[in-house]
Amino acid sequence: MPRVAAAETGGTPPTGYIRRLLRRRELWWGNPFRWGSWRSYPEALRRRLERHTFRSASDPDALWRRGAYWQRTLVNKWNGREFARRHGAAVPELYWWGRRIRAIPFESLPSRFAIRPVWGFVRKGVHVVVDGTEILRGEPAAPADLRRRLHELWGSFRTAPVLVEQFVESEPGCRRLPVEYKCHTFAGDVAAIGVIERAHDKAATVRWYTPAWEPFPDRMANAWPAGEVRGPPGFLGEMLDLAGRMGRAIGTYMRIDFFGTDRGCVFNEFSSTPMVVKPDYTPFCNAFLEARWRERCPEAT
Numbered sequence: 672m673p674r675v676a677a678a679e680t681g682g683t684p685p686t687g688y689i690r691r692l693l694r695r696r697e698l699w700w701g702n703p704f705r706w707g708s709w710r711s712y713p714e715a716l717r718r719r720l721e722r723h724t725f726r727s728a729s730d731p732d733a734l735w736r737r738g739a740y741w742q743r744t745l746v747n748k749w750n751g752r753e754f755a756r757r758h759g760a761a762v763p764e765l766y767w768w769g770r771r772i773r774a775i776p777f778e779s780l781p782s783r784f785a786i787r788p789v790w791g792f793v794r795k796g797v798h799v800v801v802d803g804t805e806i807l808r809g810e811p812a813a814p815a816d817l818r819r820r821l822h823e824l825w826g827s828f829r830t831a832p833v834l835v836e837q838f839v840e841s842e843p844g845c846r847r848l849p850v851e852y853k854c855h856t857f858a859g860d861v862a863a864i865g866v867i868e869r870a871h872d873k874a875a876t877v878r879w880y881t882p883a884w885e886p887f888p889d890r891m892a893n894a895w896p897a898g899e900v901r902g903p904p905g906f907l908g909e910m911l912d913l914a915g916r917m918g919r920a921i922g923t924y925m926r927i928d929f930f931g932t933d934r935g936c937v938f939n940e941f942s943s944t945p946m947v948v949k950p951d952y953t954p955f956c957n958a959f960l961e962a963r964w965r966e967r968c969p970e971a972t
Contacts, residue, residue, distance in 0.1 A: 687961035689950045691924075695972050696944045699743045722790070722831070726750045728757040740972070742921050745941045748789045748834060755938035758920060760913045762938045763930075764837035770829050772821050777814035783838035786821070790831045792942075796824065801838060801846050839930040839937050849930040851939065852910060855960060856927050857967035859919035861911055862960060863887070868898055879956075882911055891956040894946065910936040923971035924964050 685693055721744050726735060735741065735754070745751050752762045766780055775786075786798040798805050798817065805812040810820075825833075841849040853865040861882050869875040876898030879891040884903035904910070913936070914927045928939040946952070952960070 685950075687957040688959075688964065689952060689957055691961065691964055691972075692944045692947045692950065696947050698972050699740050699943060722747075724750075725832075726753050728753045742923060742925065743943055745921070745925070746790075746943050748787055748791075748940055749832065750789075751941045752834075752938070754920075754941075755913075755917065758913065758917045760917070760929075760938040761935065763839055765834065766837070767835040768832050770832050772825055772827055772829065772833070773818065775818075775821075775833070775835060777817055780835065781837075783840075785836050785838050786817075787834045787836065788825075788829070788831060789834060799838060799848065806846070806848070839932060839939075841931060842933045849932060849937075852904070852929045852931055852936065853942075853945075854910065854914040854927045854929070855924075855963075856914045856918035856921075857924050857963045858922055858971075859915045860963065860967045861914050861918070862963040862967075863891070865891070866898060866901065867895070889953055889955040892946065892952050894949075894951045904931050904936070906931070906935045913938070923968045 717738055721738065724744060725747070726744070726749075730753075735744075738744075745754050749768065752765070755762055763785070766784060767775055769775075782803070783801050785800070786796075788796045791797070794807065797807065798812070798821075799807050800812040800817070803812055804810070805817075810816070839849050841847065848869045851867040851869070853867065854861045855863045855865070864880045864882065865877055866880065867875055867877045875895050877892065877895045878898035878900060879887045879889075880903075881887065884907060886900050890897055910929055913929075917927055918925065926942040926945045928942065929936040930939050
């Protein structure tokens with residue numbers, strides 16, 4: 672295990688699901704390069720190539736499954752979109768993607784859109800524009816404002832592309848961020864669904880449910896306030912089917928995230944090591960998700 676693991680879990684050795692996440696981070700995303708180990712050299716090259724590999728929904732399985740840890744390539748948001756489309760999921764409409772920031776056609780975009788780097792986490796670099804306002808920060812979002820802000824953030828050119836996508840509305844005309852449904856999926860089995868409601872003017876809330884839409888008696892994670900119990904979405908069956916279908920193809924644990932709309936669920940992204948930087952899962956959740964990982968995909972990292 673990484674030497675930092677104890678510090679990240681309050682000074683005690685990590686166990687259960689948290690331990691698996693930390694091990695995966697080391698194997699998939701860490702820096703295992705050792706000058707004296709010949710295995711380090713091909714792995715370092717493979718990671719570098721993967722960061723600049725972009726798949727298509729029409730690519731054969733052999734291309735998607737290239738490499739021991741091919742599943743980590745799905746965290747690239749372009750690849751995630753294509754993999755979801757490959758398995759029948761709706762994705763946000765793509766307006767533009769590329770590396771030259773000044774080439775983003777702001778003047779011709781709809782009044783509502785989202786900007787996302789293909790590599791990133793915890794919404795770093797994400798901008799959500801709704802009718803002239805960047806709602807994550809409450810700032811003006813005229814084309815000149817956005818160009819200046821993105822140039823300050825990234826410069827004129829990024830080696831990793833940026834996506835400009837449709838703003839997914841929970842219902843027509845809604846200005847708020849859509850409700851997020853985070854399916855903790857072990858191969859083909861969805862074990863739990865975390866429902867996150869966000870608002871720019873107050874803290875996000877989360878409530879966890881079973882696939883049968885029964886609220887867990889435990890908080891499961893302490894990072895955010897608990898949300899109100901809500902009824903099952905009309906697309907629950909569709910979402911579980913899509914998460915199970917993608918999960919079976921992935922063959923290991925992955926959190927598969929969707930947006931909720933009045934027309935069904937829309938794929939958002941994959942997360943391979945959720946909350947690993949500051950794991951705040953409850954003991955019950957830690958043991959519950961570890962048990963599912965051990966039962967459904969025991970040999971998979």
